[in-house]
Amino acid sequence: MLDKNIKIMHAPVEIAGQVGLISSQLRKYGYQSGAYNFFISYLNYKQTFNTDAFELMEIFENSFEHYDIYHLHNGYSFMDSYKDLELLKQAGKKIIMHHRGNDVRAPKLARKGANYENPYVNTEASHDAEKIHNSLQLFAEVADAAIVQDHELYEYVKDYYHARKKKVYILPRLIETDKYVPAYPAKTKKPLIVHAPTLPKFKGTEQIEETIEKLKTKFSFDYIRVEQMSHEEAVAVYQRADIVIDQILCGAYGNLSVEAMALGKPVVCYIRPDIKANLPQSLPIVSANPDTLYQELKGLLKNTDCFKELGMAGRKYVERYHEASVVMPFLLDIYKEVSS
Structure with missing residues (x-):
């Protein structure tokens, strides 16, 4: 010690x-x-x-x-x-x-x-x-x-x-997990997707929102872009989300992913293959880059029953590793x- x-x-x-x-x-x-x-x-x-x-x-x-x-x-x-x-x-x-x-x-x-x-x-x-x-x-x-x-x-x-x-x-x-009470997604006909771009170009916000607009022609969901909020206010929005999109360009997950998993939310974020190989196999993040984001989000929106399972896996992952x-x-x- x-x-x-x-x-x-x-x-x-x-x-x-x-x-x-x-x-x-x-x-x-x-x-x-x-x-x-x-x-x-x-x-x-x-x-x-x-x-x-x-x-x-x-x-x-x-x-x-x-x-x-x-x-x-x-x-x-x-x-x-x-x-x-x-x-x-x-x-x-x-x-x-x-x-x-x-x-x-x-x-x-x-x-x-x-x-x-x-x-x-x-x-x-x-x-x-x-x-x-x-x-x-x-x-x-x-x-x-x-x-x-x-x-x-x-x-x-x-x-x-x-x-x-x-x-x-x-x-x-x-993360202090006891300060993040999980709110696992419930079955809903209109999921809420949340993205929080502190650095929009770094996180791929433009590509994310282009994909969101394409998906809106086929699926019913709400989208919130979290910005210019205090951390406390932002967490209150994450608490309501059904899917949280972190960053799709960098290749590693950020603090938003950790907080969202602690709250029991499915997380979408690009994980570079070499980085994924060095992470625990239990990582439940749905990996997506600009080329695959549409298909990955489409798959999630077609199978909303998996939201709670992903959320629970994320909470366990954060408790064990963060x-x-x-x-x-x-x-x-x-x-x-x-x-x-």
Whole structure:
């Protein structure tokens, strides 16, 4: 078990509620942990201390006597120049960089790797390739380890860290399942399909909605596009859904898929074949890309009796692989390894 005297700082941004959730879980385990976020959005996640870049710098300057591990997120640190990373190393602090997605999703590698090819992925929201390369070189040199949330991101960062004999850990997304009461779809003549595009081009929203319009000529259903809502408001919509569509371009499932499965909803999301091979066989997500989405949704709408079964399978999957109490011991082991 990680020494209870170890103190952990999370910064400088919140990503899909995961940063604040990890920090609050650490406090439940008896550790001192603070999570700081300088990027405030309409999503209104509540478990981080919201600040701004100037105040965060002041917090950073006063943090050295308090924190032992600096768990940084999404390719950011406290300074644009990354000079703070050297200051942390000089002070003997441990640094973990938790890569979250577009901070490392280089366009060329996202489309084709040693054992995969993805013609659908949209990387317009990613940092440019040169910035990704330069920052990964720096992080791999200075950080003590890296964390990613799935095998998709692992491919982008592993060579940088392994070249410097640093570990890259895969830590699944966390969710507190007891806060998501499942509402399994009931038999209905007019199902509700929901999609939530925080990044529409990345998620394939245009292709999704084109497919939705085609299906409306043959099936009776409602469709809601969830946007510009707080996280709490969005979850209330997911609770009413019969099908949730996550993302159909990237090749891996996101936080929306995890939340929807926790709520007992059938989920549609593109899972790249090589990534699926590394996931538990019990994953119940219906995989669909732009070429197959029409047929997959058509199959679901023709067989609404399967909705509850898929929803129950999704809930079980999340309880087994994403529940916070299941994932947190792995994170504590990472901290222990990095600290030793």
